[in-house]
Amino acid sequence: MMRLGVHARKNTHNIRNQYQESDWLGKTKLLDGFVAASGYDRKYAIKLLNSTEEINKPPQTRQSKVKYDEQVKQVLITVWYAANQICSKRFVPFIPELVSAMERHGHLRLSVDVRFKLLAISRSTVDRILSLEKERAGKSISTTKPGF
Numbered sequence: 792m793m794r795l796g797v798h799a800r801k802n803t804h805n806i807r808n809q810y811q812e813s814d815w816l817g818k819t820k821l822l823d824g825f826v827a828a829s830g831y832d833r834k835y836a837i838k839l840l841n842s843t844e845e846i847n848k849p850p851q852t853r854q855s856k857v858k859y860d861e862q863v864k865q866v867l868i869t870v871w872y873a874a875n876q877i878c879s880k881r882f883v884p885f886i887p888e889l890v891s892a893m894e895r896h897g898h899l900r901l902s903v904d905v906r907f908k909l910l911a912i913s914r915s916t917v918d919r920i921l922s923l924e925k926e927r928a929g930k931s932i933s934t935t936k937p938g939f
Contacts, residue, residue, distance in 0.1 A: 803839060810840040859920060863908045866901060867917065868924050876928070879917040886910060
């Protein structure tokens, strides 16, 4: 059984037009020929020939919205250094307390938007944002003792 090449599979719009304009017997013959030539399953071939969308059109890429801008990143790095570069698992629960203490002592001034984003951030996002800073800082300060 001979299968269609990539270009032939992409050019099924001619067969689709004939299929959609044919009567029941014509559709059966076109479908039999298409299944034999392409190697597709019969039900999938029917779906392709009945569809009105373009076959094999490139997938649309999702544009993700940037939730945490550069201001949030810089404040997060500042607070992280103030917390002695602890891991995000321990860092995130104390962000509200650290931010309020740093604001109270005049080390930070935050807008309402940046404060809201900083207090709503997750551990995985903190890890993602701080990954470049951790590389740049080199070896992080560890408070654990080496094992013997």
